[in-house]
Structure formats: C-alpha cells, structure tokens
Amino acid sequence: MAVTSDDMTALLEPDICIIGAGSAGLSVAAGAARLGAATVLIEAGEMGGDCLNVGCVPSKSLIAAAAHAEAMRSAGPFGIEPVTPVVHMDRVRRHIDEVIAGIAPHDSAERFEGLGVRVIRAHGRFSDARTVEAGGRAIRARRFVVATGSRPAVPPVPGLDDVPHLTNETIFANETLPEHLLVLGAGPIGVELAQAYRRLGAKVTVIDIGPLLARDDPELAAVVREALQGEGVELLERTPIQRVEPGPVVVVGSEGDERRIAGSHLLVATGRRPVVDGLGLEAAGIAHDRNGITVDAGLRTTNLRVYAIGDVAGGLQFTHVAGYHAGLVIRSALFRLPARVSDRAIPRVTYTDPALAQVGLDAATAEARGIAHEIVRWPFADNDRARAARVTAGLVKVVASRRGRVLGAGIVGAGAGELIVPWVLATEQRLKLSTMAGLVVPYPTLGEAGKRAAGDFFTGRLFSERTKKLVAFLRRFG
Numbered sequence: 001m002a003v004t005s006d007d008m009t010a011l012l013e014p015d016i017c018i019i020g021a022g023s024a025g026l027s028v029a030a031g032a033a034r035l036g037a038a039t040v041l042i043e044a045g046e047m048g049g050d051c052l053n054v055g056c057v058p059s060k061s062l063i064a065a066a067a068h069a070e071a072m073r074s075a076g077p078f079g080i081e082p083v084t085p086v087v088h089m090d091r092v093r094r095h096i097d098e099v100i101a102g103i104a105p106h107d108s109a110e111r112f113e114g115l116g117v118r119v120i121r122a123h124g125r126f127s128d129a130r131t132v133e134a135g136g137r138a139i140r141a142r143r144f145v146v147a148t149g150s151r152p153a154v155p156p157v158p159g160l161d162d163v164p165h166l167t168n169e170t171i172f173a174n175e176t177l178p179e180h181l182l183v184l185g186a187g188p189i190g191v192e193l194a195q196a197y198r199r200l201g202a203k204v205t206v207i208d209i210g211p212l213l214a215r216d217d218p219e220l221a222a223v224v225r226e227a228l229q230g231e232g233v234e235l236l237e238r239t240p241i242q243r244v245e246p247g248p249v250v251v252v253g254s255e256g257d258e259r260r261i262a263g264s265h266l267l268v269a270t271g272r273r274p275v276v277d278g279l280g281l282e283a284a285g286i287a288h289d290r291n292g293i294t295v296d297a298g299l300r301t302t303n304l305r306v307y308a309i310g311d312v313a314g315g316l317q318f319t320h321v322a323g324y325h326a327g328l329v330i331r332s333a334l335f336r337l338p339a340r341v342s343d344r345a346i347p348r349v350t351y352t353d354p355a356l357a358q359v360g361l362d363a364a365t366a367e368a369r370g371i372a373h374e375i376v377r378w379p380f381a382d383n384d385r386a387r388a389a390r391v392t393a394g395l396v397k398v399v400a401s402r403r404g405r406v407l408g409a410g411i412v413g414a415g416a417g418e419l420i421v422p423w424v425l426a427t428e429q430r431l432k433l434s435t436m437a438g439l440v441v442p443y444p445t446l447g448e449a450g451k452r453a454a455g456d457f458f459t460g461r462l463f464s465e466r467t468k469k470l471v472a473f474l475r476r477f478g
Contacts, residue, residue: 012118014038016333017132017141019124019279022049023319024310025147026107027326033115037334040141041117042124042134048107049149050169051319052100058172059192061099063351065092066199070231070353073199077390087200090175126284129303143305143333146286146293147322148279150272150311155184158243165248165266168193174265178202182250182263186212186237188350190269191228195352198233205234205261207250212237213350217362220412223394224352236261274312297340298332299325307333316346345428349417354394357420360408360427361399372402376433378453380413385444389414396453398423404433404457415446422450433457 016032018025021043029041046053069085076082105111109119122135132139152167154160166174168189181197183190186208198204206212206228212235213221229235242251242258248266253259274292281287287294287302292314299307309325311317324346328339347359366373380386380394394413400406409423426436436454441447 012040012137012139012141014040014118014139014141016040016143016145017139018042018145018147019132019134020049020147020149020310020312021045021047021107021112021119022147022149022310022322023051024149024322024326025049025145026112027323028145028147028309028329029112029117030115031326031330032334033112033117035330035334039117040120040139041112042120042122042132042139043109044121044123047109047112048104051322052103052107054169054172056319057100057103058096059168059189059196060351061096062092062172063192063196065095066196067353069201070199085201087177089177089200092200093173093175096172123278125278126280126286129284130305132280141305143307145329145333146279146301146306146308146312147310148275148312150274150317152268153271153273154268155270157184157241160244160268163244163246163248163266165244165268167268171267176265178263178265180205180263181265181267182248182261183207183267183269184241184250185269185271186210186235187215187269187271188213188348190267191224192351193267193269194233195228195231198228198231203234204232205236205263207236207239207241207252207261209240210238213356216350216356216358217364217397217410220356220358220395220397220410223354223412224350224356227352227354227393272311272317274314276312298338299329299341300332315341316343316348318346318348321346345424347420347424349420351417354391354413355416356410356412357416358408358410359420359424360406362408362410363397363399366399366407371407373399373407374402374457375399376453376456378449378456380446380449382452383444383446383449385446385448386414388444391446396449398433398450398453398457400433400457406431406433406436409450411450413446413449419446419450422447 015037017040018028019042021041029039032039072083072085112119120135124132124134127133130140180203183194183206186206190206194204194206212225239252244250247262250261251258276288285303292312293301293308295301295308295313299309301308307329309329310322331337332339345359349357363375376398378396381392386392391414396411398409406426408427411419433454439451441451
C-alpha cells in the first residue's frame with residue numbers, strides 16, 4: 001500500500017529518492033528498483049504525470065477521434081458517400097478516459113510497489129541539502145532526482161486572469177463542443193487542438209504574436225498552415241494581442257486599429273513552465289530560475305547529490321526526452337559512469353494532419369552556424385503510396401554535409417512521426433546519404449520518399465557529363 005501523509009515512521013535512507021511520478025520519475029524508479037537499488041518515489045498528484053493524464057495520451061486520443069470524424073466527411077474521392085458526423089463530446093470524453101484508464105495500471109502506485117519501490121503519496125520538499133520531507137517522513141537518500149515536470153504558462157495578457165479559460169490540463173475534461181474556440185498560441189499544442197476541434201465541428205480561430213510553429217522549418221510549417229486553412233481554421237499570425245475581455249473576447253491589432261474576436265471558449269496554449277515552486281530548492285542549495293533547475297551536462301544540479309530531469313531541467317519538453325534523461329541518471333547515479341546529455345538527434349513531432357517531424361539541424365540552423373551543407377527534398381506527390389491514399393501534401397527534406405553525411409531531416413506529411421525514425425538513427429550515427437539511398441524499402445510505402453530524397457543527393461553527380469564519359473570509356477572494353 002502507498003504511504004499516505006498520515007503515516008509516521010523513522011528516517012528513510014534509500015539509495016535513490018525521486019520527487020515526481022511523471023514519465024521521467026517513473027522511468028528512474030522502475031530502472032533503479034529492477035537493478036536492486038532501494039528506491040523511494042514521492043508524488044502528491046496523479047501517478048503518470050501530465051503525459052498520461054493531461055498531455056500526450058488524452059491529446060492523441062482526441063486527435064484520433066477527430067480523424068475519424070474527418071474521414072467520414074472527406075470520403076467522397078474514394079467513391080464512398082461522405083456524411084456529416086454527429087459528434088457527442090461526452091462520448092468523446094469517455095473514449096479519452098477509457099484510453100487513460102487502459103494505460104494507468106502501468107503507471108500505478110501498485111505496480112511500482114510490486115517492483116519494490118516505496119511510494120509516498122504526498123508533497124515532497126527539501127528541508128536541507130541532504131534531506132527531503134514528505135508525508136511526515138524524512139528521506140535522506142544517497143542520491144535525489146527532481147522530476148516535477150511543467151505546467152501551462154499563462155502569458156501576461158491584460159484581462160486574461162479575470163476570464164475563464166481552458167489549458168491542456170482542463171480541456172480534455174470538456175464535454176461541450178465549442179461553438180467558437182479561440183486559441184491563444186500557434187505552437188504544437190495550439191495547432192493540434194485547433195485542428196482536432198475544427199474536425200469535431202467547432203469554429204476555430206488561432207491567434208499568435210509570432211508565426212505558426214515558429215520553431216520549425218518554415219517550408220515544412222507552410223504545409224501545415226495550408227492544411228489548417230483548408231479545413232477552415234482561421235489563423236491570425238504575427239498578431240498583437242491587446243487584451244482579453246469577458247465573453248470571451250480577444251482584442252487584437254494595434255492601438256487605434258483593433259479587432260474584437262468573440263468566441264464561446266478560450267484555450268490558452270502558449271507553452272509550459274517548469275514546476276520549481278514549493279520544493280525547498282533554496283534549502284538544498286539548488287540553483288533555479290523561471291526556466292527551470294540549473295543542471296550541468298550530466299543533469300546534476302548545483303547540489304551534486306541531486307539530479308533534475310525532464311521538463312523541470314529547463315530543456316526540451318518531450319516525454320521521450322524524459323525517458324532519455326532517466327537512462328542517463330541511472331547510468332550516473334547507480335553505476336558511477338559518465339553521462340552527458342546530447343540533443344543532436346532528439347526528434348520532435350507535431351501531430352497535426354499532415355504531421356510535422358524534425359530531427360537534428362535544419363537549414364536555417366546550419367546556415368547560422370556556418371556549416372557547409374546541401375539540402376535534398378522529395379515530395380509526397382511523387383510517392384505512389386501517397387497517391388493511392390490521397391495524402392500527397394508534404395515532403396521529406398534532408399540537410400547533409402557537402403560529403404553527404406546526414407546532419408538532420410524534416411518531414412511533413414502523413415505518418416511523419418513514424419517516418420522520421422530512420423532519420424533519427426542516421427543523424428545520431430552520422431550516417432551518409434549513400435547508406436540511406438542504398439536501403440531496400442518495401443513498395444509501395446511512404447518510406448520510399450525518404451530513400452528517394454537520399455538518392456536525389458547523387459542524381460546530379462551520377463548523371464553528370466563526367467560519368468557519361470566514364471561509361472563511354474568503359475564501353476571500349478566490351
């Protein structure tokens with residue numbers, strides 16, 4: 001049974017103590033316990049953290065429901081009579097809840113206790129540099145791991161605090177289809193949910209002071225932009241936001257040239273902030289700021305007994321990064337082996353339709369760093385499987401050194417999240433495009449587009465006048 005705040009016992013002195021039972025903390029706890037380390041896991045909220053309860057799992061479940069609605073509406077080109085879907089948001093929520101419930105046992109306190117982890121369901125905070133208090137207990141571990149994740153960031157827009165609004169922590173409990181959903185933020189969370197709600201039948205307006213998917217390759221983001229607009233999502237990019245008024249109403253534009261946009265619901269999707277408050281970090285000598293806990297290349301804080309991993313470490317905020325961090329901490333804390341974070345081959349995916357995935361360097365970053373490079377592309381429109389499925393919007397775009405070594409890749413199109421995987425390997429292992437072009441890829445698959453992009457690097461070289469002269473010379477020998 002999990003320990004509650006009513007339990008009082010003597011000092012606990014485990015090998016490792018983790019604060020936070022989200023993706024990062026659970027990965028460390030499972031790995032440490034299986035390796036025989038005495039492990040304490042502290043969590044006051046829901047086991048599984050944001051990813052399971054208010055993040056990846058519910059959002060992708062909602063997106064899946066929306067995709068089914070869109071398929072019903074857009075079946076005409078396949079010779080199937082299209083129909084207008086009837087959406088019951090209470091049933092959509094039930095679908096989301098069922099998916100979460102199916103995964104929850106894997107992240108439950110009971111499972112981890114079965115692995116030998118001591119789970120304390122209470123808030124944890126440092127009382128000094130060597131001690132954490134939680135649930136009436138004092139824990140003095142050999143090593144600590146802070147894995148408290150992040151929470152939605154609410155921007156300082158005048159009036160916003162006084163107007164009811166949704167975030168990713170509350171929107172999945174919604175059982176009402178908005179008549180008009182206003183979305184503040186055109187980053188991954190904003191555009192994913194905007195498209196999903198549009199497909200479910202809501203009118204949607206997305207507003208951002210910057211461009212759509214500002215951190216992604218503009219050429220790839222343009223394909224997503226066209227798809228969203230084609231489905232009826234109104235995009236107001238590079239639009240100043242003056243204030244928010246009850247209604248909700250978002251007032252945009254410049255002073256003297258304002259536009260009032262009224263909606264039925266308001267979603268704030270303007271990023272996330274690491275959770276560092278209430279942890280007693282000052283008492284433990286752990287440096288931090290609004291961007292998270294300060295860590296070195298090995299994820300150690302300024303208190304060398306303490307690691308910080310996942311979103312709270314202030315870097316890339318992805319579940320797969322949390323798992324990567326967990327592996328490094330186990331290597332360092334339990335095996336005393338050197339561990340160093342590298343973001344060279346960390347992929348990221350925006351799960352719109354078409355999806356957008358990137359890994360490694362994009363062209364703009366390579367240019368900014370003065371790295372000599374070439375770009376090769378292959379459009380989905382030239383892929384037979386894409387034509388058969390009528391998903392021809394998109395392309396594969398690869399950045400390579402002048403000698404053909406893969407520096408990074410971006411894909412926008414159907415299944416981009418899966419198609420990026422071989423390019424993650426190629427970027428991590430510094431493979432050459434000749435290796436990727438030489439792969440035997442099953443036909444017909446979308447994966448052929450990647451092979452074709454790699455092959456395009458050699459097209460000009462292979463069919464050059466020099467090569468033709470070589471063939472002519474060799475012809476003399478029979």
